[in-house]
Amino acid sequence: MRPTMLAPRSLRKASVPPALLSDPTPGSLQPTRLAVHVNGAGSSCSAYLASGCRVYKIEISMDGAMVSKGKESLLIPDNAQVISSSVVDRCPHRSEIQSVALAEGEGDSCLILGTVDSYGHLIVSRLNIAADDIDRTSYAVPPRDCGVGEGSWAGICFSPMQQSTVAVARQLCKSIDIYDQDIHVRSLRTLWYPSSFSFVHCSPQVNESSSLLAIAEGSQLSIWDLRMNNNGGCVQRISGSIGDTIYSVCSSPSGPIAIGGTDRAVTIYDPRRWSALSRWVGCSKYEITGLSFSSVDQSFIYVQGVDYEITCGRWKESERAFSFRGDSNWLGFSKCANTGVVAGWCESGSIFIVDAMQL
Incomplete structure (x- = not known):
């Protein structure tokens, strides 16, 4: 039986209107300032971008894009239409926003938007995407130390x-x-500086309750159980190569956990045994700062590197399926939940959106 492949249905490129945002702030190495959502019928995609103390919403058309390839099978994007753009009012941060995340709310028309700034100030808003007034209720949580000290990635x-x-x-x-x-x-206290983290979606040990948290800290992957107090809640530590830094960790709904960083390789771990299932060496030419398992087929993973490239491939076979390049440094990298849509936002203001399907 021939294994299924993941192939791009389309690749689009849209530009953030300069009148809305002309010069985005550089942020940190981790591209965590973008979150995307595909609207019900799939005709448009909403991109939420964070720059400075504000969040911007860009509505991008998903109609009529084709797939074309250039040298080394790199995908060439079609220009996409920006339907609308606006500032999201419910994010009154006082310092630079470092990360944006979306979650599905109750009902088809509700989204939950979370933002955190460089001092750890958290703001969560419910967005009504069906109405003109996109904002419902929101709440804000100040950092535990009241924001004293030096700001950093959050x-x-x-x-x-x-x-x-x-x-x-x-x-x-x-x-x-x-x-x-x-x-x-x-609160969980790490030994090293955390650079990425993810809830473990599904694990036989916890009956799918998602009480496990995977954290990349320095050259280690640490696993924390939120129900335990022993050892501060840390139940497992896996050491990577000494001197290397892990910049990204993500988990698959079926269980496996992936890490990547300065070693330019993706390592997949089995949460039942905490042993390496696979290691895809050389999947990126430079440091890996973003990872995401495909929602269409979890045997594929997206790898985002600092060389402007995003690669999709089968992690077990270390086999590349397709790749595309941005036109400048990545400020954001995001996968839309439960769809084949993955997006990247560049320093130039370009947003690249790929829609993948199974063959």
Whole structure:
């Protein structure tokens, strides 16, 4: 039986209107300032971008793009129409926003938008995407230390099973804070500076309750159980190559966890044994700063590198399926939940959107 392949249905390129945002702030190495959502019928895609203290919404048409290839089978994008663009009012941060995340709310027309700035200030808003007034209710949570000290990269992650549970990572503080809406549940203290983290979607050990959190800290992957207090909640540490830094970690709904960083390789771990299932060496020419398993076929993974390239390939066979390049440094990298749409936002203002399908 011939294995299925993942192929691009289309690749689009849209430009953020200069009148809305002409010069985005550079941010950190991790491209965590973009979140995308495909609207119900698939005719358009909403991109939420963070620059400075604001979040911007760009509505991009998904109609009528074709696939064409250039040298080394790199995909060539079609120009896409920007339907509308606006500032999202419900994000009154005082310092630079470092990360944006989306979660599905109750009902088809509700989205939950989370943002965190460089001091760990968290704002969560419910967006009504069906109405002109996109904002419903929101809440804000100040950092545990009231924002004292030096700002740094901060990350946000919603629990896939319980949208009211959100985790906030602060790099220089070496901490991950867990919230149930605006109530602080607990803090996790890492040994090294955290650079990426993800809820483990599904694990036989926890009956799919998503109480496990995978954190990339320095050259280590650490696994934390939010129900445990022993050892601060840390249940497993996996050491990578000494001197290398892990910049990205992601988990698949079927269980496996992927990491990538300065070693330019993607390593996949089995959460049942905490052993390496696979290692895809050389999938990126430069450091890996973004990873995401495909929602269409979880045997494929997207790899985003600092050389402007995003590659999709079969991780077990270390086989490349397709790739495309941005035109400048990545500021954001995001996969839309439960669809084949993956997007990247460049410093130039270009947004690249690929829609993948199974063959």
